[in-house]
Amino acid sequence: MLLKDKIAIVTGAAQGIGKAIAKMYSEHGAYVVLCDIQEDKVKATALEIEKETGRKTVGLTVDVTKSEQVNAVVEKTLELFGRIDILVNNAGILRHALIIDTDEKMWDQIFNINVKGTFLFTKAVCSVMMKQRSGKIINMSSCSGKKPTLKEAAYSATKAAIIGFTRVAALEMGPYGINCNAICPGATDTDMIRNTFLTSPEVEQEWIDKTALKRLGRPEDQARVALFLASELSDHITGESLIVSAGELMGQ
Numbered sequence: 628m629l630l631k632d633k634i635a636i637v638t639g640a641a642q643g644i645g646k647a648i649a650k651m652y653s654e655h656g657a658y659v660v661l662c663d664i665q666e667d668k669v670k671a672t673a674l675e676i677e678k679e680t681g682r683k684t685v686g687l688t689v690d691v692t693k694s695e696q697v698n699a700v701v702e703k704t705l706e707l708f709g710r711i712d713i714l715v716n717n718a719g720i721l722r723h724a725l726i727i728d729t730d731e732k733m734w735d736q737i738f739n740i741n742v743k744g745t746f747l748f749t750k751a752v753c754s755v756m757m758k759q760r761s762g763k764i765i766n767m768s769s770c771s772g773k774k775p776t777l778k779e780a781a782y783s784a785t786k787a788a789i790i791g792f793t794r795v796a797a798l799e800m801g802p803y804g805i806n807c808n809a810i811c812p813g814a815t816d817t818d819m820i821r822n823t824f825l826t827s828p829e830v831e832q833e834w835i836d837k838t839a840l841k842r843l844g845r846p847e848d849q850a851r852v853a854l855f856l857a858s859e860l861s862d863h864i865t866g867e868s869l870i871v872s873a874g875e876l877m878g879q
């Protein structure tokens with residue numbers, strides 16, 4: 628039980644990587660607050676996890692771009708559990724477009740969700756963690772934050788911003804016993820990539836061929852690393868962005 632009785636908030640947890648993280652945290656003894664903009668789905672996912680693990684699990688609706696909703700999640704978590712040990716800023720969107728086809732609205736939307744959402748949740752939770760003088764913050768970046776991918780100018784810029792934000796957060800919060808790290812997943816089999824670029828068996832094979840391990844990631848591959856970063860096993864690691872890509876990208 629790596630996270631026995633820890634209290635965790637996971638954003639974007641109705642499905643995909645966030646759901647896998649929430650489930651793994653609960654299996655390892657944490658009480659998890661799942662939040663997502665998909666109201667029915669986040670509640671159903673929380674219920675599913677609670678049934679599977681037998682541990683109290685909460686599903687809350689939130690738009691991570693709205694500070695009042697973010698603050699309400701933090702207040703509700705404190706009301707229910709009294710503390711916050713782990714925050715996973717996982718909610719995110721991907722849009723594929725050349726720069727010439729990227730309009731201002733799309734640019735603002737992707738920055739608001741991926742970057743502003745991460746900032747708002749970190750700000751709301753870090754004051755709680757600073758008082759506790761402990762905490763683990765994990766931000767979901769991407770290999771696209773480290774390498775260029777065609778049609779991902781906006782997305783790539785948000786994921787690079789998350790790496791920079793993570794480093795400064797680690798510097799500011801280190802003295803309070805708070806670790807802040809990022810995960811940079813490679814292509815991981817979720818709706819996000821099935822609905823954008825992984826649209827045929829041929830394209831899927833191209834992505835598999837780019838990896839050293841010759842396979843796409845599964846949400847659980849990312850969840851295992853999020854578990855490590857939330858646990859005391861990673862107490863001496865902060866400000867890092869860990870690439871989890873089956874060797875598609877190495878050590879950059």
Ligand SMILES: NC(=O)c1ccc[n+]([C@@H]2O[C@H](COP(=O)([O-])OP(=O)(O)OC[C@H]3O[C@@H](n4cnc5c(N)ncnc54)[C@H](O)[C@@H]3O)[C@@H](O)[C@H]2O)c1
Nearest residue numbers: 639643644663664690691717718719769812814815817819
């Ligand atoms: N799947 C991949 O290959 C991959 C690779 C690198 C990074 N990532 C990152 O991992 C994270 C999870 O991605 P995923 O693949 O599970 O995608 P996904 O689309 O399956 O899940 C993303 C979740 O975020 C939620 N969300 C979107 N906007 C929101 C908002 N405004 N407020 C609250 N919730 C919101 C969605 O409802 C959804 O449940 C994202 O940050 C993504 O950028 C994914």
